[in-house]
Amino acid sequence: MTGQVRTVDGRVAGRRGQETRQKLLDCLREMLSTSPYRDVKVIDVARMAGTSPATFYQYFPDVEGAVLEIAEEMAKDADTLKELVAGKSWAGKSGTTTSEELVDGFLAFWRKNDAILRVVTLGAAEGDKRFFKIRMTVLNAVAKPLAEAVKELQAKGQADKSLDPAAVAGSLVSLLASAAEHQKAFTSWGVKVKDLKPNLAPLVYLGVTGKKAPK
Amino acid sequence: MTGQVRTVDGRVAGRRGQETRQKLLDCLREMLSTSPYRDVKVIDVARMAGTSPATFYQYFPDVEGAVLEIAEEMAKDADTLKELVAGKSWAGKSGTTTSEELVDGFLAFWRKNDAILRVVTLGAAEGDKRFFKIRMTVLNAVAKPLAEAVKELQAKGQADKSLDPAAVAGSLVSLLASAAEHQKAFTSWGVKVKDLKPNLAPLVYLGVTGKKAPK
DNA sequence: ACTTGTCCTGTCATGCCGTCAGCTTACCGT
DNA sequence: ACGGTAAGCTGACGGCATGACAGGACAAGT
Incomplete structure (x- = not known):
C-alpha cells in the first residue's frame, strides 16, 4: 500500500540502500540542529554520512526534499x-x-x-x-x-x-x-x-x- | 558620532556609493519577499540592481550582513x-x-x-x-x-x-x-x-x- | 562461475562565491 | 583648466557546491 521506498531514478531501494538513505536523513537532522538552514550543504551531509554527494542525489532531489521527508x-x-x-x-x-x-x-x-x-x-x-x-x-x-x-x-x-x-x-x-x-x-x-x-x-x-x- | 557609512575595505561612501548601497538593499528586500531565503543569491540581487556581484561585496560582507542592515x-x-x-x-x-x-x-x-x-x-x-x-x-x-x-x-x-x-x-x-x-x-x-x-x-x-x- | 539488479562513486559541465587588481569617474584645490 | 586623489565599479579567477551520468563494485540467486 504505502509503496516501497524509491530512488530518484525509479529503482526500488533494498536493505542496504534504505540504510544509507536513513543515515543521510539522520545526518541531515543533526546538521540542521547545528548549522543555520541556509548553510546546510549536500556535500557536508554526504561527508558526515561517509558517502558522496552523488549518493545523496540518488535518494533525494535536493536538501529541501530530504527535509520534507524528516518533517513528514x-x-x-x-x-x-x-x-x-x-x-x-x-x-x-x-x-x-x-x-x-x-x-x-x-x-x-x-x-x-x-x-x-x-x-x-x-x-x-x-x-x-x-x-x-x-x-x-x-x-x-x-x-x-x-x-x-x-x-x-x-x-x-x-x-x-x-x-x-x-x-x-x-x-x-x-x-x-x-x-x-x-x-x-x-x-x-x-x-x-x-x-x-x-x-x-x-x-x-x-x-x-x-x-x-x-x- | 554615528560614524559615516563605510565600505568593507574601509573607504567612506559618498553620495553615489550610498545610492548604490541603498539600491542593493532595496533589491534584496524585494528578493526576500519573492524567493525562499535559502535561495536568495548575491548574484541575483546584484543583477536586479543592475550592478555586479563584486559591488555587492564592497558594501556587505555577505547576504546575511545585508539582511541585518535591513532588519536594523x-x-x-x-x-x-x-x-x-x-x-x-x-x-x-x-x-x-x-x-x-x-x-x-x-x-x-x-x-x-x-x-x-x-x-x-x-x-x-x-x-x-x-x-x-x-x-x-x-x-x-x-x-x-x-x-x-x-x-x-x-x-x-x-x-x-x-x-x-x-x-x-x-x-x-x-x-x-x-x-x-x-x-x-x-x-x-x-x-x-x-x-x-x-x-x-x-x-x-x-x-x-x-x-x-x-x- | 554467471547473471541480474542494487548500490555507490569518479568525473564532468555548470554556476555561484568571494577576492583582487586595475580601470573609470567625481570631487577638490590651485 | 588641470592634475591629484579618493571613490566607485567590474572583469577575471580560483575554489567549491550542484546535479547528471556512466560505469564499476557488490550481494543474491541459479
Whole structure:
C-alpha cells in the first residue's frame, strides 16, 4: 500500500540502500540542529554520512526534499499530541491539570523537534504548501480537539459564546508554538524556563474557559 | 558620532556609493519577499540592481550582513509600536478599544515587514544573537509598555496578581507575532483574515485584565 | 562461475562565491 | 583648466557546491 521506498531514478531501494538513505536523513537532522538552514550543504551531509554527494542525489532531489521527508516523519509523531486534550476535563481543578499537561507536553514535543520545526515554520511562512500542510498537521493535532473542548463548554454555557472556538483554539496553539520556538525571548523578559509552564498554563485555561484559573 | 557609512575595505561612501548601497538593499528586500531565503543569491540581487556581484561585496560582507542592515532599519521603525500601548486605558470599554487598536497596529506592522521579519525570526530561533536582539527590540516595543499596564492593573487590584506581568505581556506579544506570521493557518481553521482582529482582541483584553471583554 | 539488479562513486559541465587588481569617474584645490 | 586623489565599479579567477551520468563494485540467486 504505502509503496516501497524509491530512488530518484525509479529503482526500488533494498536493505542496504534504505540504510544509507536513513543515515543521510539522520545526518541531515543533526546538521540542521547545528548549522543555520541556509548553510546546510549536500556535500557536508554526504561527508558526515561517509558517502558522496552523488549518493545523496540518488535518494533525494535536493536538501529541501530530504527535509520534507524528516518533517513528514515528525508530523506522524505529532499524532500523540492529540491525547493531551482529547477526552480531558476542563472543570475546576482538573482543568488546571489539563492545561498544565497540555503546555508541558506541547513544549516537550517542540523542544524535541525544534530544528526541523524551525525549518517547517519558515517554509510555511514563505508560502510553501508542503511545509504549510505539515505544520497544520502538527498544530491541528492539538487545535482540533481543543476547539471541540471549547465548543462543548460553550454549549454548556460555561464559556463565552461570542468567540469562535476554532479561533480561540488556534490562537492558543499559536501561542504555545511561539513560546516553544522562542523560549529564549521569555528568558530575556526575566521568565525562567521552568517558570514557563506555570505562566502559560493559566493563560490556556483562561482562553479555553474564559475564567480565571482556580488555585 | 554615528560614524559615516563605510565600505568593507574601509573607504567612506559618498553620495553615489550610498545610492548604490541603498539600491542593493532595496533589491534584496524585494528578493526576500519573492524567493525562499535559502535561495536568495548575491548574484541575483546584484543583477536586479543592475550592478555586479563584486559591488555587492564592497558594501556587505555577505547576504546575511545585508539582511541585518535591513532588519536594523525595521527595528528602528518598530519604535512607533510603543504608542499602541503607552498611556492607553484598559478600563471598561476604552480597554476594548485599546486592545483592538493594539491588535490592528501590530498586525499591520508585521504585514508590512513580513519578509524581513521571517528571516529575523528564523535567525533568532537558530540562536543568532544579532537577530535575536533585533527581534527583541520589536517585541519589546509592545511587551515592555504592556507589562507596565498589567503591573498597574495588578497594583490597583484589577488583575490577577499571581501572574508575572512580564510573562503575560510576553505571551500576548508572542501570540500576536505568531498570528501575524501565520495568518494563513487561521484561514485554514475557518477564521477569515478580517475576523482575526475581533477574535484576537478579546484574548488580549482577557490576558491583560483577566476579565471577559465588555460588549 | 554467471547473471541480474542494487548500490555507490569518479568525473564532468555548470554556476555561484568571494577576492583582487586595475580601470573609470567625481570631487577638490590651485 | 588641470592634475591629484579618493571613490566607485567590474572583469577575471580560483575554489567549491550542484546535479547528471556512466560505469564499476557488490550481494543474491541459479
